[in-house]
Amino acid sequence: MGAVATREPSGAVMERPQLGSRQLFDDGVTLEDHLLRVWEDLVAEGRADCPVCGGSMTADAGCRDCGAELR
Numbered sequence: 001m002g003a004v005a006t007r008e009p010s011g012a013v014m015e016r017p018q019l020g021s022r023q024l025f026d027d028g029v030t031l032e033d034h035l036l037r038v039w040e041d042l043v044a045e046g047r048a049d050c051p052v053c054g055g056s057m058t059a060d061a062g063c064r065d066c067g068a069e070l071r
Contacts, residue, residue: 039070 041048042059050057055065062069
């Protein structure tokens with residue numbers, strides 16, 4: 001996952017996604033707690049569910065579906 005900074009604004013404005021009644025973390029777990037669980041699964045089992053897309057993530061290759069990595 002990456003980002004690109006530009007000097008000139010593109011003019012495109014992205015709207016905030018609407019989550020509706022389903023919240024991202026509705027069980028009171030913080031983002032930090034969620035990522036720590038993923039990290040612990042990677043260390044203990046060598047694989048985890050990707051926190052970005054839900055795909056399969058491995059400790060050595062990151063997510064097979066979206067390319068996200070935890071470092």
